[in-house]
Amino acid sequence: MGASTVAEAELASTKFRFSAEHVLFGKLRPNLGKISRPDFDGVCSTDILPIRPGRDLDRGYLAHYLSQPSMVAFAASRTSGANLPRLSPAVLAQTPIPLPPLPEQRRIAAILDHADALRAKRREVLAHFDGLTQSIFHDMFSHASSAAAVEDVATQIRTGPFGSQLLHSEFVDEGIAVLGLDNVVGNEFRWAERRFITPAKYEPLKRYTVRPGDVLISIMGTTGRCVVVPEDIPTAINTKHICAVSVDGARLDPAFLRAAFLWHPEAREHLRSQTKGSIMAGLNMGIIKAMPVPVPPIDRQREFAERARRVAVARTSATTALAAEDELFASLQARAFDGRL
Numbered sequence: 001m002g003a004s005t006v007a008e009a010e011l012a013s014t015k016f017r018f019s020a021e022h023v024l025f026g027k028l029r030p031n032l033g034k035i036s037r038p039d040f041d042g043v044c045s046t047d048i049l050p051i052r053p054g055r056d057l058d059r060g061y062l063a064h065y066l067s068q069p070s071m072v073a074f075a076a077s078r079t080s081g082a083n084l085p086r087l088s089p090a091v092l093a094q095t096p097i098p099l100p101p102l103p104e105q106r107r108i109a110a111i112l113d114h115a116d117a118l119r120a121k122r123r124e125v126l127a128h129f130d131g132l133t134q135s136i137f138h139d140m141f142s143h144a145s146s147a148a149a150v151e152d153v154a155t156q157i158r159t160g161p162f163g164s165q166l167l168h169s170e171f172v173d174e175g176i177a178v179l180g181l182d183n184v185v186g187n188e189f190r191w192a193e194r195r196f197i198t199p200a201k202y203e204p205l206k207r208y209t210v211r212p213g214d215v216l217i218s219i220m221g222t223t224g225r226c227v228v229v230p231e232d233i234p235t236a237i238n239t240k241h242i243c244a245v246s247v248d249g250a251r252l253d254p255a256f257l258r259a260a261f262l263w264h265p266e267a268r269e270h271l272r273s274q275t276k277g278s279i280m281a282g283l284n285m286g287i288i289k290a291m292p293v294p295v296p297p298i299d300r301q302r303e304f305a306e307r308a309r310r311v312a313v314a315r316t317s318a319t320t321a322l323a324a325e326d327e328l329f330a331s332l333q334a335r336a337f338d339g340r341l
Contacts, residue, residue, distance in 0.1 A: 016043045018050040023063045025049040027087040032079065033072035035063050049089055058102060060109030064116075065097055068333040098337055108336045115329050122322045129315040133308045137259045140304050146266045146292030150257070156246040157289055159219065160208050160239040171195045176202040177236035179210055184218050184225040184242065187262060188312075197237075208237040208244075213254045215245040217261065223283045224271070226261045228254045243285050251295060255305035260293045267291050 018024060019041045026034035028047040037059060044050060051066075053059050065071065075092070079085035100108075151157060160166070160178075171178065175196035182192035197205070210216070212233050218225040220241040238244050247254055260267050274287045335341045 016045070016050075018042055018044055019052070021059065022050045022052045023059060023066065025051055025066060025092065027075075027089070027092070029076075029079065029085045032085070032087060033067065033075045035067040037063050047086070049087075049092060056099065056102065057097070058105035058109055060113060061105035062097070064109060064112045064333060065337055068337065069330050070334070071095075098339070100339075108341055111341065112329075112333065112336060115332055119322065119325050119329060122318060122325060125318050126315065126322065129311060129318065133259070133311050134263050136307050136311070137263050137304060140300070141256075141260070141294060141296060142265065144264075144294035144296050146264075147295040148293060149289065150245060150291045150293060151289035153248055153252045153257075153293065153295060154245050154289075155248050157243065157285060158208065159243050159285055160237060160241070161205055162240050166197070166201075166205065166239070170197055170201055172198055175199060177234055178239060179216065179236050179242060180239045181218050181221045181225075181241050184216050184227045185222070187225050187227060187258075189216075189227040189230055202235070202237070205237050210236045210238050210244050211246065213247070213249070215247065215254050215257050215261070217243045217245065217283075217288060219243050219283045219285070219288075226258045228258050243288055245288070251298065252293070253298065253301040253305045255308050256301040257293065259304070259308070261291070264294065267293060 018038060020039050022038065024036040024038060024044060026032055026047065027049050031047070051062065053062050074095070075087050078091045079087050099105075166178075173196065175198045178195040178197055180193075180195065183190060185192070210229055210233065212229055212231045214229045216227050216229060216238065218241060245257065247257055270291050271283070271287065274290075275283055332341070
């Protein structure tokens, strides 16, 4: 097997035009190492490096080589610039590429293309799940008129401790969990960064305790995210960035309230008008309390919640399968480029 470098392909950092013969390489974070093989001619920004393979280098083979995790990690380790780290074209140009004969390159590229197409189908399934719960909600409730404000159907609405009540320096490695913005990203509850306070610190903050079934809404930072606290939550409190809503379960299902906050026309219009359309800027507890929500029969709400739960279970299964496929694909790439495929 021979060897080459990216420089032996045509790499343009100031030439913005590209063709269907090029590979496009993202050189700027967060898109560093992202690869595209356009099937058209066009013009790209300086954040993208167009690379045209030479006569001894297959385009698909080059694209897969540059997109493998080890190459993305290599590119990330060679970036420069404090605010917007980017990869220098000169650094990329000197990147070595194993160069088997062209027929072998094409065979490898075809195998990887096929495996990648299977992952793409899985991602399409996930994209379908992302919109399915919203579609179910609209089918069941989009024409339901609002009958109450959130404060009328909530048993408690509160934000977390402010100011000196809870300092970042008081977080510890284990104890009582503290929920923040990272737990509501993507409108689904996630454990990301783990923050804790001691049981002693928790005692004066018990009124901020978050319980299973509470609806959490982000009101600072990335505002307007909404999740339901899962049943297996340990003892936890929320930060000042989160508004926690406990509902009267006889009148309102938490999953239904979350969906109404995200998708019901009257609720969305209320939020837009109160925050002047600036990406939820200024969202606060008063706006949430006054938000109008429909209150259909509780059995109907629970039917929706169960359908949403089944979608979530299926989505989790598909996400797990995609993660496994991604891991297998990375292994396949590694074998392909060290001669074991």
